[in-house]
Amino acid sequence: MSGRGHLGLPGLQSLQARLMATVMGLVCVVWLVVVMATWLDTEHEVGELLDAHMSQAASLLVSLPLNELTRLHLSETPTLHGYQPKVVFQVFHLEAQVVRSATAPAQPLAPLGSEGFSEAVIDGRAWRVFTTPGLDEHVVIHVGEQDTARADVVLASLRSVIWPMAVALPLLALAVWGAVRWAVGPLRLLGWQVAHREPDVADPLPLAGVPLEVRPLVHELNRLFARMASLLQAERRFTADAAHELRTPIAAIRMQAQVAQGALDDDERNDALAATLQGCDRATRLVTQLLQLARLEAEPGLATGVHTDVHTSLQQVLGDLWPVAQRRHQRLEALPHPNGVGPCPAPETLVAVLLRNLVDNALRYSPDHAWVRVQTQTLDAGRTRLTVEDSGPGLSDEHLARLGERFFRVLGTQQSGSGLGWSIVTRVATLYGLDVRLGRSADLGGLRVDVEWT
Amino acid sequence: MRVLLVEDDDLLGSGLRAGLRQQGFQVDWVRDGVAADTELRTGAHTVAVLDLGLPRLDGMAVLQAVRGAKVRTPILVLTARDAVSARIAGLDAGADDYLIKPIDLHELAARLRALVRRSHGQVQNRLVAGPVELDPLSHTVRVRGEPVDVVGREYDLLHALLLNAGRVLSRGQIEQHLYEWGHEVSSNAIEVHVHHLRRKLPPKTIETVRGVGYVIHKAGTA
Numbered sequence: 001m002s003g004r005g006h007l008g009l010p011g012l013q014s015l016q017a018r019l020m021a022t023v024m025g026l027v028c029v030v031w032l033v034v035v036m037a038t039w040l041d042t043e044h045e046v047g048e049l050l051d052a053h054m055s056q057a058a059s060l061l062v063s064l065p066l067n068e069l070t071r072l073h074l075s076e077t078p079t080l081h082g083y084q085p086k087v088v089f090q091v092f093h094l095e096a097q098v099v100r101s102a103t104a105p106a107q108p109l110a111p112l113g114s115e116g117f118s119e120a121v122i123d124g125r126a127w128r129v130f131t132t133p134g135l136d137e138h139v140v141i142h143v144g145e146q147d148t149a150r151a152d153v154v155l156a157s158l159r160s161v162i163w164p165m166a167v168a169l170p171l172l173a174l175a176v177w178g179a180v181r182w183a184v185g186p187l188r189l190l191g192w193q194v195a196h197r198e199p200d201v202a203d204p205l206p207l208a209g210v211p212l213e214v215r216p217l218v219h220e221l222n223r224l225f226a227r228m229a230s231l232l233q234a235e236r237r238f239t240a241d242a243a244h245e246l247r248t249p250i251a252a253i254r255m256q257a258q259v260a261q262g263a264l265d266d267d268e269r270n271d272a273l274a275a276t277l278q279g280c281d282r283a284t285r286l287v288t289q290l291l292q293l294a295r296l297e298a299e300p301g302l303a304t305g306v307h308t309d310v311h312t313s314l315q316q317v318l319g320d321l322w323p324v325a326q327r328r329h330q331r332l333e334a335l336p337h338p339n340g341v342g343p344c345p346a347p348e349t350l351v352a353v354l355l356r357n358l359v360d361n362a363l364r365y366s367p368d369h370a371w372v373r374v375q376t377q378t379l380d381a382g383r384t385r386l387t388v389e390d391s392g393p394g395l396s397d398e399h400l401a402r403l404g405e406r407f408f409r410v411l412g413t414q415q416s417g418s419g420l421g422w423s424i425v426t427r428v429a430t431l432y433g434l435d436v437r438l439g440r441s442a443d444l445g446g447l448r449v450d451v452e453w454t
Numbered sequence: 455m456r457v458l459l460v461e462d463d464d465l466l467g468s469g470l471r472a473g474l475r476q477q478g479f480q481v482d483w484v485r486d487g488v489a490a491d492t493e494l495r496t497g498a499h500t501v502a503v504l505d506l507g508l509p510r511l512d513g514m515a516v517l518q519a520v521r522g523a524k525v526r527t528p529i530l531v532l533t534a535r536d537a538v539s540a541r542i543a544g545l546d547a548g549a550d551d552y553l554i555k556p557i558d559l560h561e562l563a564a565r566l567r568a569l570v571r572r573s574h575g576q577v578q579n580r581l582v583a584g585p586v587e588l589d590p591l592s593h594t595v596r597v598r599g600e601p602v603d604v605v606g607r608e609y610d611l612l613h614a615l616l617l618n619a620g621r622v623l624s625r626g627q628i629e630q631h632l633y634e635w636g637h638e639v640s641s642n643a644i645e646v647h648v649h650h651l652r653r654k655l656p657p658k659t660i661e662t663v664r665g666v667g668y669v670i671h672k673a674g675t676a
Contacts, residue, residue, distance in 0.1 A: 244507065247534035248463050251556035255469030258559040262476045272472060279465050 015187065019180045024173050031165060038161050039154075046154045050145060051117060054087065054130040058143040061089060066136040072099050086149035090142040091134065098139070109142040120144070186211050190218065242290060249286060253279035289420040292353055296427040307343035308351040310376060310386060311336045317355040318374065321363060328368045332359075335375040342384040344453055346432035354428045357421040358388040358449055366392030371444055382454055389441035389448040400438055425449075455570055455590075455613065456480040456631055458499040460490040460516070461532070462508050466555075470503065470562075477563035478593055480610070480634045487511025494520040498630040499527055500617075501566050501573075506533040506544070514547055521548030528569035532557065567591070574617045581616035583670050586659055588616050597656060607632055608651045611644075615660065615670040624667040 061069065069091050088104035090097060095112060105122045109129040120127045126147035134141050186209055193205055204222035207215065253276055260272035318334055325332040344351050355374075362372045371391040379385055429436040434453045441448035457479045461467035471481045482499065484490050487508040494502060494516070506513030517529065531549040533540070541552045550569050553562065567590050571579060581588045587596045588609075595604040595612060604612055614631040615623060623631075625644045632647075633639055648668060652660055661669050 243536065244534035247536075247555040248466055251534075252463060252466035252469050254556040255466060255473050255559060259469055259472040259476060262473070262559070264476075268472065272469070275465055275469060279469075282465065 016180050016184050019184070020173075020177055023176050023180070027169070027172060027176075031169060035158075035162060035165070039158055042157050042161070043154045046157060047150065050150050050153065051128070051130070054128070054143045054145055055132075057087060057089065058130050058132045058141055061091065061141045061143070062132055062134055064135060066093060066098070066134065066139055069134070069139070070098050086146045088144050090144075092140045092142075093134075093136075094138045104144065109144040112140070187214060190214065194221070245286060246283070246290075249279050249283040253283065286420070289357075289424060293420055293424050293427065296350075296424065296431065306347045307345055308348040310341060310344050310351065310355075310384070313344075313348060313351045313355055314374060314376070314386075317352055317359060320356070321359050324360070325363055325372065328363070328370075330363055330366060330369065331371045332363070333371065333373045335373060337376045337378055339378075341376045341378050341386075342382060342453070344384070344386075344432075344434070346428065346434070350428050350432070354425055354434075354451070355386075357425050358451075361421045362388055362390040362392070362447065362449075366390045366446060370446070373444060379452070383452055384454075386451045387448060388451075389444050390446035391441070391444040392446035394440055394446045395438070455500040455566070455610070456482065456498065456634065457566065458490070458493050458502040458527075459483045460485075460487075460503065460508065460513070461505045462486060463505075473559040474503075474563065474566075477559065478590075478609075479563070479566070480632065482634050485509070487513060487516045490516050491519055494525050494527055494529075495523060497525065497527060500631065501570050502527055502529045503562070503566070504529050504531050504549070506531060506535055506540075514543065517544070517547040517549060526573070528573045530562075530565060530569060532562075564591075570617065576617075581613070581619070583616055583619050583659065583672055585656055586612075586616070586670075588612060595654075597654075602654050604651065604654055607643075607647050608654075611647045611651055612655075612670075615668060619670050619672045622663045622667050622669040627667070 064072075086103070088101040088109075090100040090104050090109060092098060092108065097106075097108075100106075107122060109120050109122065109127055110118050110131045114131050115133070116131060118129045118131065120129050127144045128147060128150060130143045132141050132143075133139065190205065190210065204225060205218050207218060210218050256272045256276040256279060260269050260276060263269035263272055314334060314336065318332060322332060346354075359372065359374060363370075366372060373387075373389050375387045375389075377385050377387075426436060428434070429451065432453075434451050437450040437452075439448045439450070440446075455478075457474055459467065459470055459474065459481050461470060461483070462485045467483055467485065471483050474481045482493065484493055485508075488510045490502075490504065490508065490513075491511060493499070504513050504516065508516070511519075513531065513533070517531070520527075520529075528550045529548065530551040530553060531544045532553050532555065533544070534555045535541075535544075536554045544552050550573075551565050553565065567579065571577075571590075579589065579591055581590070585598045587599075588594075589596075590613065593605070593609060595602045595609065610632050611628060614628060628644050629639050632644075648660060648662075659670060661671070663669055
């Protein structure tokens with residue numbers, strides 16, 4: 001069935017109906033062929049038998065001399081058998097009719113001079129005729145039988161063959177229907193199970209009792225279910241985590257505001273108000289990132305053909321983040337390739353989002369007085385590489401592996417990251433076919449992120 | 455009352471500490487689960503506020519561990535996990551109360567007072583011993599209905615003794631109730647506070663148990 005989506009006749013969408021139609025159609029054809037063969041064979045055999053019978057009757061007449069033939073009162077012979085009246089004879093002597101049986105036609109059944117079997121049509125009736133010379137000279141005997149009588153005999157013998165088969169046919173159909181139903185039973189059960197699944201139950205379909213032919217299908221279905229379940233779970237965890245991550249800054253804002261309300265002196269009040277503002281900034285950043293991520297998730301695919309000059313974006317992002325670095329006495333350094341680099345195949349806004357997240361993460365997770373460097377270079381085959389590296393503590397292998405998880409933050413960091421930055425970076429990269437690699441910076445000793453494109 | 459605050463978020467933690475101090479609590483703040491576990495096991499705190507999403511050791515694990523170690527300190531879980539199942543799990547693991555972020559400072563303080571009251575077998579918020587009456591809500595002390603000026607450490611000292619009325623508190627235990635970390639406590643500080651307090655209260659309210667500590671009897675002294 002590979003590659004063919006359409007399953008034949010429109011009325012036969014059901015496997016069971018297809019099987020039934022095919023099997024019963026074949027049975028009927030075979031049955032008809034058998035009946036035809038039987039008909040022909042029976043007709044032939046019965047014909048021979050009747051011919052033999054006719055020649056036998058003729059031989060009785062042949063044994064009689066002419067004078068005895070003339071004295072026959074054939075009309076008075078008793079009807080001993082149902083077929084009998086249809087067997088007739090005529091006796092001619094010197095082309096004159098001597099005698100004929102009552103049901104025989106007046107004109108000769110066969111032309112003069114013929115001998116043996118022949119066919120004749122007299123008064124619209126077809127006859128089978130056997131002609132033989134009599135005992136005396138110039139005596140000709142015709143024995144005839146109507147074809148309809150002969151056909152009756154054939155039909156009678158056929159009837160006994162046909163009617164058991166005619167009865168057997170519906171029985172056979174019933175049996176085939178039952179067998180097909182039984183055979184496709186596991187399929188029907190499978191369909192029922194799939195249709196009646198709870199939408200969010202991740203249990204796989206049972207493989208026991210599933211026919212071998214369908215097993216790959218069930219395997220694939222189960223894999224699909226598992227994938228859906230993990231997606232669903234990820235979605236739920238994301239919602240729960242997002243709620244968690246939003247609640248904490250809001251709780252902090254509220255708490256600091258209440259502290260400001262209840263403050264006894266100006267210093268305490270000012271501290272609390274400053275902390276309230278800080279909390280607002282943090283919540284804003286988190287909401288911005290969540291929205292960015294949500295928008296990226298909803299992005300159906302590539303907006304192809306859009307290109308952005310990385311250096312312009314980089315200048316802007318570094319300008320925005322400069323004060324952040326200054327506050328913590330961090331050295332933020334840009335080393336753009338002097339001849340310019342190939343444009344990045346992504347919209348300007350998203351390139352900025354990507355750069356901002358990378359640089360912001362580097363600054364955020366590096367200590368005071370750390371060094372963060374952004375570099376662009378042109379590689380072979382027209383590839384461009386953007387590198388963000390820092391002199392921070394870097395990440396252990398275990399943490400590197402977990403980095404993709406949303407809201408994952410390295411424990412013990414005092415920085416209030418959302419844990420969403422890396423998710424956003426990888427999402428943008430996936431959407432626009434950029435290669436992102438993580439590693440350790442050889443120069444600065446901290447984390448190094450390479451983004452490459454053609 | 456000395457509160458152990460366990461919260462990994464800087465901003466919320468500092469807010470909680472400042473807010474609870476405004477409400478008259480002494481606050482010790484730790485930021486991870488391992489430290490929380492260690493501190494809770496000392497039993498130095500009257501009550502604890504525990505966040506669940508903690509570095510190094512999850513809040514739920516801390517709860518189970520300290521309850522397994524028979525730590526009796528009342529614990530209020532403060533978390534963003536709002537699912538009913540999470541609340542049930544938290545309470546079943548040994549939390550005495552469960553608050554969902556964001557919270558109101560006054561509600562948090564009231565709940566902490568209620569937890570402390572209940573954990574000391576008190577029905578009323580007001581603590582009474584004979585003619586002496588302490589209202590933790592208004593931070594006021596009355597003797598035979600007349601307000602008495604007891605504030606600061608003296609108030610905390612009286613509060614601790616009244617909460618544990620009938621039980622002798624050692625000087626060390628009283629210090630634990632009165633001082634956050636980092637406070638240099640002079641060797642005779644408690645004696646000085648007791649001395650000042652005694653002058654404001656009816657005689658023999660605070661009894662000295664020589665070589666052990668101090669006690670206030672529930673019915674007061676004759």
